[in-house]
Amino acid sequence: MQCSQCGADIPVYKNPTPTVDIIIEVKQGIVLIERKNPPFGWALPGGFVDYGESYEDAAVREAKEETGLDVTLVRQFHTYSHPDRDQRQHTASTVFIATAVGTPVGADDAKQAQVFTKEGLPELAFDHSLILHDYYKKIY
Structure with missing residues (x-):
């Protein structure tokens, strides 16, 4: 890539894309979504963090968009960043634990x-089996 003004080479950096995943605890268990888009399968609710959005706000937004639930974030759990965790691109996902009351309904990407x-x-899709393995290891 070159500068349009002076012609100098501009380095292009490839960085992981920030995402969030949410472990939503409800009375009967945890909420999962069946993905509407590739990669298909069951997954934790989550998605990409928008520019200008905090990770916490992204988690609350994604939970609402995909499950219809208003969640309360309990705490940040862990970040998962292995380069092949998402076959579409290198992502780094910050996982939150949240609580909610109500019945989840799939919407948006779900x-x-x-x-x-x-x-x-x-x-489960992505590395969500690993995430839930770690989660259950911590809470039991």
């Missing part, structure tokens, strides 16, 4: 949203 127990988890 075909559906359902509550699952630890024993009844489906096969």
Whole structure:
């Protein structure tokens, strides 16, 4: 890439894209969404952080968009950043634990949203099996 004014080379940096994932705790278990877009499968609600948006606001927004639930963030859990965690591009996801009351309904990028127990988890997209393995290891 070159500067349009002086012609000097401009370095292009490739950086991981920031994302958030949310472990939403409800009375019966945790909320997962079935993805409407590739990569298909079940996943934690989440998505990309918008420019000018805090990670916390992104987590609350993504939870609402994909599950219809108003969540209360409890705490930041961990960041997952392995370069191949998302086959589309290198992302770094900050995971939040949140609580909610109500029945989740899939919307936006989610075909559906359902509550699952630890024993009844489906096969998960991305590295979400690892995230939930770490989560359950910490809380039990």
